[in-house]
Amino acid sequence: METSFFEKVYSVVKQVPPGRITTYGAIAKYLGTARSARMVGWAMNQSHASGEFIPAHRVLNRNGVLTGKHHFGGPNVMKQLLENEGIKVDNDRVTDFDRHFWDPLKELS
DNA sequence: TGATTGACCAACT
DNA sequence: CAGTTGGCCAATC
Numbered sequence: 001m002e003t004s005f006f007e008k009v010y011s012v013v014k015q016v017p018p019g020r021i022t023t024y025g026a027i028a029k030y031l032g033t034a035r036s037a038r039m040v041g042w043a044m045n046q047s048h049a050s051g052e053f054i055p056a057h058r059v060l061n062r063n064g065v066l067t068g069k070h071h072f073g074g075p076n077v078m079k080q081l082l083e084n085e086g087i088k089v090d091n092d093r094v095t096d097f098d099r100h101f102w103d104p105l106k107e108l109s
Numbered sequence: 110t111g112a113t114t115g116a117c118c119a120a121c122t
Numbered sequence: 123c124a125g126t127t128g129g130c131c132a133a134t135c
Contacts, residue, residue: 068116
């Protein structure tokens with residue numbers, strides 16, 4: 001079966017460990033198409049319709065900003081989810097972003 | 110069926 | 123230094 005781009009995205013995002021975060025760009029880069037970061041966002045949008053649980057709240061933009069927070073059903077849902085895993089979020093941005101950053105390129109190699 | 114958009118990123122002007 | 127455009131794939135209008 002031909003793994004579509006965003007099917008691969010789901011695979012990666014599902015492997016993101018709790019308490020860790022990654023970026024759209026990192027995932028796209030891991031898949032070999034850094035320019036397709038937009039598609040990662042698209043995949044997240046459809047993630048809830050995928051039938052599987054995708055920890056999309058662990059996926060942020062390259063600035064560590066909760067860009068898609070409003071897509072979780074509320075402006076504070078994503079923030080609460082992250083804080084629930086021990087990740088502090090301040091002003092829609094993750095504090096110690098580098099410390100919690102999970103790079104599929106390094107972790108999955 | 111063609112055109113537009115979309116939770117982004119990087120390069121160019 | 124800041125604003126604009128290009129690029130990628132898939133879904134919606």
